[in-house]
Amino acid sequence: MENNLKKVDIIFEVDENNTPYDVLLKTLKRPADEIILDLIDSGLKGRGGAGFPTGLKWKFARNEDGDTKYVICNADEGEPGTFKDREIIDRVPEKIFTGMTICGYVVGAKEGYIYLRGEYNFLLKPLSKKLDEFNEFLKKNKIDYKIYLKSGSGAYVCGEESALFESMEGKRGEPRNKPPYPTVAGYNSKPTVINNVETLVYTTMICRIGPKKFKDLGTSDSRGSKVFSVSGDTPIPGIYELELGMPLHNFVDEFGDGDVKAVQVGGASGHCVPRKKFNDTIIGFEGIPTGGSMMIFNSSRSMYNVLHDYLEFFAEESCGQCTPCRVGCQQLLKGIEAVKRGERPPAYLDDLKKLTGTMKIAAKCGLGQSVGNPFNSIIDNFREEIIY
Amino acid sequence: MSKYLVNLKINNMPVSVEEGTTILEAARKLNFRIPTLCNHPDLTVAGNCRVCVVEVKGSRLLAAACATPVSEGMEVFTNSEKVRVSRKHIVELLLSEHNADCTKCFKNGRCELQDLASEYRIGDHVFLDLVKPESKILDISSPSIVKDDSKCIRCQRCVRTCTELQGVSALGVVNKGDHQRISTFFNKPLHEVVCTNCGQCINRCPTGALTERNYIEEVWNAIYNPSKFVVVQTAPATRIALGEDLGIAVGERVTGKMVAALKKLGFSKVLDTDFTADLTIMEEGTELLTRLKKALVDKDESVVLPMMTSCSPGWIKFQEHMYPELLDNLSTCKSPQQMFGAVAKTYYADKINIKAQDMVVVSIMPCVAKKFECERPEMRDSGYQDVDYVLTTRELAMMIKQAGIDFDKLEDEHYDSILGESTGAAVIFGATGGVMEAALRTAYEIVTGREVPFTNLNIKPVRGMEGIKEASVKIKGVKPEWDFLEGVELNVAIAHGLANARALMEKVRTGEASYHFIEIMGCPGGCLGGGGQPIPTSPEIRKKRAEAIYAEDSEMIIRKSHENPEVAEIYQQFLGEPLGHKSHDLLHTHYKPRKRY
Numbered sequence: 001m002e003n004n005l006k007k008v009d010i011i012f013e014v015d016e017n018n019t020p021y022d023v024l025l026k027t028l029k030r031p032a033d034e035i036i037l038d039l040i041d042s043g044l045k046g047r048g049g050a051g052f053p054t055g056l057k058w059k060f061a062r063n064e065d066g067d068t069k070y071v072i073c074n075a076d077e078g079e080p081g082t083f084k085d086r087e088i089i090d091r092v093p094e095k096i097f098t099g100m101t102i103c104g105y106v107v108g109a110k111e112g113y114i115y116l117r118g119e120y121n122f123l124l125k126p127l128s129k130k131l132d133e134f135n136e137f138l139k140k141n142k143i144d145y146k147i148y149l150k151s152g153s154g155a156y157v158c159g160e161e162s163a164l165f166e167s168m169e170g171k172r173g174e175p176r177n178k179p180p181y182p183t184v185a186g187y188n189s190k191p192t193v194i195n196n197v198e199t200l201v202y203t204t205m206i207c208r209i210g211p212k213k214f215k216d217l218g219t220s221d222s223r224g225s226k227v228f229s230v231s232g233d234t235p236i237p238g239i240y241e242l243e244l245g246m247p248l249h250n251f252v253d254e255f256g257d258g259d260v261k262a263v264q265v266g267g268a269s270g271h272c273v274p275r276k277k278f279n280d281t282i283i284g285f286e287g288i289p290t291g292g293s294m295m296i297f298n299s300s301r302s303m304y305n306v307l308h309d310y311l312e313f314f315a316e317e318s319c320g321q322c323t324p325c326r327v328g329c330q331q332l333l334k335g336i337e338a339v340k341r342g343e344r345p346p347a348y349l350d351d352l353k354k355l356t357g358t359m360k361i362a363a364k365c366g367l368g369q370s371v372g373n374p375f376n377s378i379i380d381n382f383r384e385e386i387i388y
Numbered sequence: 389m390s391k392y393l394v395n396l397k398i399n400n401m402p403v404s405v406e407e408g409t410t411i412l413e414a415a416r417k418l419n420f421r422i423p424t425l426c427n428h429p430d431l432t433v434a435g436n437c438r439v440c441v442v443e444v445k446g447s448r449l450l451a452a453a454c455a456t457p458v459s460e461g462m463e464v465f466t467n468s469e470k471v472r473v474s475r476k477h478i479v480e481l482l483l484s485e486h487n488a489d490c491t492k493c494f495k496n497g498r499c500e501l502q503d504l505a506s507e508y509r510i511g512d513h514v515f516l517d518l519v520k521p522e523s524k525i526l527d528i529s530s531p532s533i534v535k536d537d538s539k540c541i542r543c544q545r546c547v548r549t550c551t552e553l554q555g556v557s558a559l560g561v562v563n564k565g566d567h568q569r570i571s572t573f574f575n576k577p578l579h580e581v582v583c584t585n586c587g588q589c590i591n592r593c594p595t596g597a598l599t600e601r602n603y604i605e606e607v608w609n610a611i612y613n614p615s616k617f618v619v620v621q622t623a624p625a626t627r628i629a630l631g632e633d634l635g636i637a638v639g640e641r642v643t644g645k646m647v648a649a650l651k652k653l654g655f656s657k658v659l660d661t662d663f664t665a666d667l668t669i670m671e672e673g674t675e676l677l678t679r680l681k682k683a684l685v686d687k688d689e690s691v692v693l694p695m696m697t698s699c700s701p702g703w704i705k706f707q708e709h710m711y712p713e714l715l716d717n718l719s720t721c722k723s724p725q726q727m728f729g730a731v732a733k734t735y736y737a738d739k740i741n742i743k744a745q746d747m748v749v750v751s752i753m754p755c756v757a758k759k760f761e762c763e764r765p766e767m768r769d770s771g772y773q774d775v776d777y778v779l780t781t782r783e784l785a786m787m788i789k790q791a792g793i794d795f796d797k798l799e800d801e802h803y804d805s806i807l808g809e810s811t812g813a814a815v816i817f818g819a820t821g822g823v824m825e826a827a828l829r830t831a832y833e834i835v836t837g838r839e840v841p842f843t844n845l846n847i848k849p850v851r852g853m854e855g856i857k858e859a860s861v862k863i864k865g866v867k868p869e870w871d872f873l874e875g876v877e878l879n880v881a882i883a884h885g886l887a888n889a890r891a892l893m894e895k896v897r898t899g900e901a902s903y904h905f906i907e908i909m910g911c912p913g914g915c916l917g918g919g920g921q922p923i924p925t926s927p928e929i930r931k932k933r934a935e936a937i938y939a940e941d942s943e944m945i946i947r948k949s950h951e952n953p954e955v956a957e958i959y960q961q962f963l964g965e966p967l968g969h970k971s972h973d974l975l976h977t978h979y980k981p982r983k984r985y
Binding site: 155157172177179314315316317318319320321322323324326327328329330331334335338348351354355357358361362363364369 | 433434435436437438439441448449450452455456457470473474477478481482484485514515516518541542544561563564565566567568
């Protein structure tokens, strides 16, 4: 079968004749509403995983009253198996800064913040050097905007936008009740746009290449391309920018080692797809969306161990404030252990699946709501491996 | 600004409520009860326990009713299948990490989680037991509060209480995930941190994770011991709240029944802290006038103003930790409880011919900080520990139940004499602003020879539930010996709840405001909202208790402390004069700075 996997080069592309600085100066001359229309037209959706239309988010924030607004770049890349933002920050930080500045111009914010994952502190020095240069450039061009860096402290949950605000405000990183949403009351309770690193780079690039070139890629539900972090049982792990909407089997043909048993799409909080479903699984918002993580498992892997690792991770990283997530994660973890040891009957797995149903609709934030994704997809497809 | 009305349906019934109303409040309007645990009327919304989840048509997620504002056209279902399944799961999850040793629990029968478990008939629940053995090690370091992590459901009411209401932040959330718990600075025992022992956390804990250190058995043992003469004193705020724990409506006064019950329990004498409240006014009022004279006439720079009340032991410890530089502003007067103990084991013991060592002084207090206060090393001026045991209003209710007394049917009885006579001025000590009002009634009259210029002696500007109250009284027509006060505008301020106290202290510290006299009570509403009072508490409940206190005052024959005949007698026969030598030895003390960590 022909492999029609399409590799793309937008995010990391470098054009000395059309730098992010050039894009910025050009874009800031355009009316803000026009930029929003371009973004909406491009079909760009948030690349952090949730997939909210970026143009709409900016529009909501623009429509909010208020003198103080913020733009925040969510660089708290913590999903297990995701490492693409690290590469973007390292290689094309000016594209991020530019996206943030355009966003600031569009929504009426004068301050931007990059919330950098605590474990990425090694990037802090080079990043702040480039940021200083960029801020200097803004100053020289009399652009009333400044970007600051804030460092996280290593909690996974702080990638959740409202927990991230709490953390930035110096409080314990716990998700807030919603509504209000960030565009109404985010950081310091002011209207805030918070976008993923990759999303901001795409906004810069859409401003440069226009919405048409972007939306020509992908499918009607999943426009454009996306950066994937490929890891696990693959001979060629790494960062790849691919067109969205590909069937999973194409991906496996390209990256697998010939013995692929399952692919975990979207990191620990994503879905596990078994071999028999590779053909009819689309990677995109119409199928299985992903923040970029693609973990490949070959037949040597125990899916019990995989699930156990994920559950240990969630039981540890739940902020602990809401009951369904704090206690639910522990029950799932201890539950599969009990079944494995024969202390609970296999049917107990079905009780636990029902529990994930409650977690999905009653947990306070995306963390607890999504633990059921790996749990159910692994239990459903690899039940014998969990029990025996 | 008027608010828009929002129309919605709850369980298919239409309702219109103001914009910003939560689903929970709207449902209450239609008499649909939605269970809650982390929600509390005194605290900000947390939305973390999730038992209040409801279904909103068109939404993928259930909504926490306590945290979700209504919106136009919303359709809410409070008991759909999804809701019921989820809610039951959530209660089961809470139970799985809760040490459900209910029969051995101090809160047995008064636990919100137990009620929910019973409502949902959760018998042999399916999930695994997650209670950690180490969580069962109790923190009993504090003489006031017992902390049992194995009962904790992480609703964080205590944390919000300690932070928002009290501004103390002795309790906080530590760790995350399966290790998350409520703890103190560096996990130190409660007794070694800034905890003021106010016990407001106890009043809001839905389970048995935070309870008072109870001394019920010790008191029974004293009563049963034939060689002990056990006297009991009752604080002002107990008489207006005790009934709540004994099936009587909120705000109903039970003074006479309480006295009758205490006599039935077997106390040798039933006496009144109100007596020493009057005594406190004599001492504190005189101290204030003396300080004013030294400051205004003698220009003595060692005298500091404003003078601050010292009746509330939670407030005292707060000040020792947080504002040690303002300790000299505190009145040197002991609290009425401690004045009582010191007088009981000296003056009173002599009068009734009992040896102090054979006397046991028990206090019934609306407070748990009093348990700490009676153990302070400063409080042994009789040569013995002046007050032996402190019981909360709640503990007294338990003893009454244990003794099989049908409280409601008791005939009113009177306090024993002496140390049982009191005034309206004393009873209002139980409400925020009460000490101030009592002090003004007396001090104004000492200085001018006339009653305070307020109708029926009711000094309204110092009453009410506002967090910080300020008032001024112009002193006119003074007696010759007080001529330096002629025309002086006496500025006073009152705060209740330690967060308000902190705000007021900041004003004092920065010199933003200049007062002569400040009353502070550690608990919201004053003692009537104390950490030892019946549970639950809420602004409405405290309002009703305050009304009861002022009603009690208005019905008293004597309403000014200096007119209490037993107070006159003790000065005549024993103390001599306010601030005299004997007073100094028995009724006054000093406080010491404490570290914050």
